Amino acid sequence: MSTLKIKNRLYRDKLMLWIVCILAALSVGPLLAILGEVLLRGYDQLSWSFFTEPTPTAYKAMKAIEAGERIPGGIANGIVGTMIMLGMAIVIAVPAGILCGTFLAEHSNSRFAQIVSYLTDLLQGTPSVIIGIITYIWVVVPMKGYSAFAGSVALCIMMLPLIIRSTEETLKIIPASLKEAGLALGGNKARVMLKVQLPAAFGGIFTGILLAISRVIGETAPLMFTALGCSHIRFSVDKPISAVPLLIWEFFNDPNLQELIWGASLFLLLFVLTLNLIAKYLAKKWNQ
Numbered sequence: 585m586s587t588l589k590i591k592n593r594l595y596r597d598k599l600m601l602w603i604v605c606i607l608a609a610l611s612v613g614p615l616l617a618i619l620g621e622v623l624l625r626g627y628d629q630l631s632w633s634f635f636t637e638p639t640p641t642a643y644k645a646m647k648a649i650e651a652g653e654r655i656p657g658g659i660a661n662g663i664v665g666t667m668i669m670l671g672m673a674i675v676i677a678v679p680a681g682i683l684c685g686t687f688l689a690e691h692s693n694s695r696f697a698q699i700v701s702y703l704t705d706l707l708q709g710t711p712s713v714i715i716g717i718i719t720y721i722w723v724v725v726p727m728k729g730y731s732a733f734a735g736s737v738a739l740c741i742m743m744l745p746l747i748i749r750s751t752e753e754t755l756k757i758i759p760a761s762l763k764e765a766g767l768a769l770g771g772n773k774a775r776v777m778l779k780v781q782l783p784a785a786f787g788g789i790f791t792g793i794l795l796a797i798s799r800v801i802g803e804t805a806p807l808m809f810t811a812l813g814c815s816h817i818r819f820s821v822d823k824p825i826s827a828v829p830l831l832i833w834e835f836f837n838d839p840n841l842q843e844l845i846w847g848a849s850l851f852l853l854l855f856v857l858t859l860n861l862i863a864k865y866l867a868k869k870w871n872q
Contacts, residue, residue, distance in 0.1 A: 622849050629847030634658035638816045639831060645840040655841070659848050661817045665732065665825040669811065670801065672736035672821070677743040678793060684744070685751025685789075686777060692756075701752075708745035715741050716806035724810055732818075732825040735811030742803065743796040750792020754785040794863040798856045804829040828852055 633656070640648075640657030648655050684700065691697045719738040724730055758781055766776035782789070807813075812824040813834065832848050835841040 619853065622846060622853060626846035626848075626850030629654075629844065630850065631658075634847055635663065635851075636660050639826070639834075639844075640841070641815075642838050642840045645838075649840060655843060659828060659831050659844070659851065661814060661826040662828040662831040662848065663851070664817050664819065665735075665811065665814065665830075666801065666827045668732050668819065668821065668825065669735040669739055669807075669827060670797065672733065673739035673743055673800065674793075674797070676736070677740040677747055677796070681744050681747025681793075681796075682751050682782070682789065685748040686755060686782070688748065688752040689755035690773075690777075692752075704745050704748050707741070708749070711805075712742060712803050713805040713809075716809035719806060720809040727822070729822075730810060730812035730824040732811060732821040732823070735807050735825065735827070736821075738806035738810045739800045739803070742800045742806065746796035746799065747789075747792050750795070751785070751789050754788030754792070755781060757788075758784050790863055790866065794859050797859060801856065802829050802852055804833050808833070 635658055637656070637658040638661040639659060640655060644657070645655045684704075688697050688701055688704075692701075715738055719734055719741065723734040723737050727734065762780050762784055763776055766780040767773070771779070807827050807830050811827060811830065813830045814824050814826045818825050828848055828851060832845055835845045835848065
C-alpha cells in the first residue's frame with residue numbers, strides 16, 4: 585500500500601473522529617444547558633422547610649413576593665404523595681413484570697407468549713394521557729373519587745412494559761449452561777429459575793426497574809385523571825393526593841408560585857440521579 589493511501593486513510597479517520605465528537609457535543613449540549621438552568625435557578629430554594637412544609641397558598645406567596653421575601657412553604661405534600669403512589673406501584677409492578685418477563689423468556693415460541701409480547705410493545709407505546717383516562721374509567725369511577733390508589737394503578741401500568749422487557753432480554757442473554765447445570769444437579773425448572781437464573785440476571789432486571797421508576801416519576805397527565813392533587817400532606821390511599829409533577833403543573837398555572845417550579849424540578853432530577861447511582865452500586869456489588 586502506498587504512502588499516499590495510508591495518509592488518506594489516516595486523514596479520513598481523524599475527520600470522522602472530529603465529526604463524531606462534534607455531533608456528540610451537539611447532542612449533549614442541550615442536556616447540559618437544561619441541567620445548568622434548573623440547577624442555577626433551583627439550588628437556592630432547597631432548604632429544610634422546602635422538603636418538610638406543604639405548598640403555600642397563592643395569597644401567602646403573593647404577600648411574600650410583595651415584601652421581597654422568600655416564598656414560604658415547600659413541596660412536602662408532593663414528596664409524600666409521590667412516594668406513596670410510587671411505592672404501591674412498585675409493589676404491584678415489579679413482581680408482575682418479572683413473572684411475565686420470565687414467562688416470555690422461557691416460552692418465547694408459544695403463540696400466547698407472542699401475543700403477550702405484542703401487547704407489551706403496544707402498552708409501552710401508549711401515551712400516558714390515555715393510560716390516565718383508562719385508569720379513571722377502571723378505578724376512579726367505581727371508587728367514586730380520586731385517590732392515591734388510582735394514581736398508583738396508572739403508574740403501575742406504565743412501569744410494567746419496561747420491567748417485562750428488561751427481564752425478558754436479560755434472561756435471554758444468560759448462558760444456557762447455567763440453566764443446564766442447575767437442572768443436571770437435580771433442581772426443577774422453578775428452583776433453577778429462582779436460585780440461578782434470576783440472581784444472575786439481577787443487574788439487568790434492576791436497571792430495568794430503575795428505568796421504569798425514572799419514566800413514571802415525572803408523569804403528570806395520568807395523575808391529573810387519578811390522584812387529582814391535594815394542598816396538604818395526606819397519607820390516606822383512598823383520598824386525593826398530591827405529587828411533585830402535579831405541583832409543578834400547579835406552580836406553572838399560578839403566577840405567584842412559579843418560582844417554586846425550579847426547586848421542584850431540581851428535586852426530581854436529584855432523585856432520579858440518586859436512584860441511578862444506587863442501582864449501579866448495588867448491581868456492581870451483586871456481580872462481585
